[in-house]
Amino acid sequence: MRLDAIFTAVLDGKRIGFDEARTLYLEADFHELGALAHAVRLRKHPEPNVTYVVDRNINYSNICTCGCKFCAFYAAPGAEGGYVLDFDELDRKIAETVALGGTQILMQGGHHPDLPLSWYEDMLRHIKDNHPVHVHAFSPPEIMYFSELNGLEPAEVIRRLRAAGLDSIPGGGAEILVDKVRSEIAPRKCPTGEWLGVMEEAHNQGLRTTATMMFGHVETPEQRLEHLFAVREVQDRTGGFTAFIPWTFQPDHTALSHCRKLTSVEYLRMLAVSRIVLDNVDNVQVSWVTMGPDIAQLALFFGGNDFGSTMIEENVVKAAGVASAFRGKRFTASSRTRASRRASGQWTTPCWRTHDRPARQNRLPQRPAHLSSHRERAVRRRLPHRLRSPGRTQQADGRRQARRVRHFKH
């Protein structure tokens, strides 16, 4: 399909396939691609809101047997700097989060070889008994590791964690969902099928999850697209992914430090294509931690609608030396989303609002539904003329050409 026809199909709400996505990703003009993704975002979210959540990333342990090449965070078992948080430290961090208005904690850790599943269950029960927070924890590779270490089926691990207080699962550890890439950068981590299988099982058990993509290392553009299509396929069956979060690989201090850092334009192109391909995922989250708040703000016009977390604490990206991975404040997300002329609305947890717990009241009135079609027409008007009506454009081109010919003849 030609580029013009793909734009028209997307604007008409049609689903695109792999070849069309590839054409868009590799050939579309940068600004036109952004405008197209923004039109799709406005169709899904006509209300003038950008969501975010006040939360903290707590890494309960950095001890890990996995040794992924892209990771600057882990410590091998027995190595200097390895830690496991005790429950008192955990309490202090969560109490501080709640005092700052936080409503969620995201917990992930390394693949610790000596902690049994009961340790994680105790930790969850302890948190739920003592703190009013949503617990978003344990990525699919962690769940697969618990499963192997304890000799249990992944479904049983999920059931037990859920019974102990797990509210939802973060989409970490996805990197690129193509086995050829995974075996190169993280050979000990679970393969693509297991990552997707854990998510599908979690969805079937009623848990909601996110999906991430870490791109910009050894993968090809086509492998990035394969990742999107793998997520879309599971989402067609389950509807359990609440948000998609693409972010760029940060190579400093890792075994892949020779990789070139992706530019903001490359990030925004991928974000825009993600919004267009993932027509069945409601929220696309921008990554202010890796791209900085200015590009994240711009990303709200390239398909993004969710500013993610304020990240009162973040350790993994910071270990790779990223300057913007610092303690966030609620007003940062709030002022950034307001400054982009999209009113901000803080949700208890944006992604779970329709599923697990009621959202805190949005502070701004919703726009009437009929405005969405006005907005879409406005976006169509802003798109270059040739993208709106290719047929007429060809006629105009023909007329222009004829005029040029006449001019030279005379």
Ligand code: SF4
């Ligand atoms: S990315 Fe996770 S699994 Fe891989 S080495 Fe780092 S902590 Fe371990």
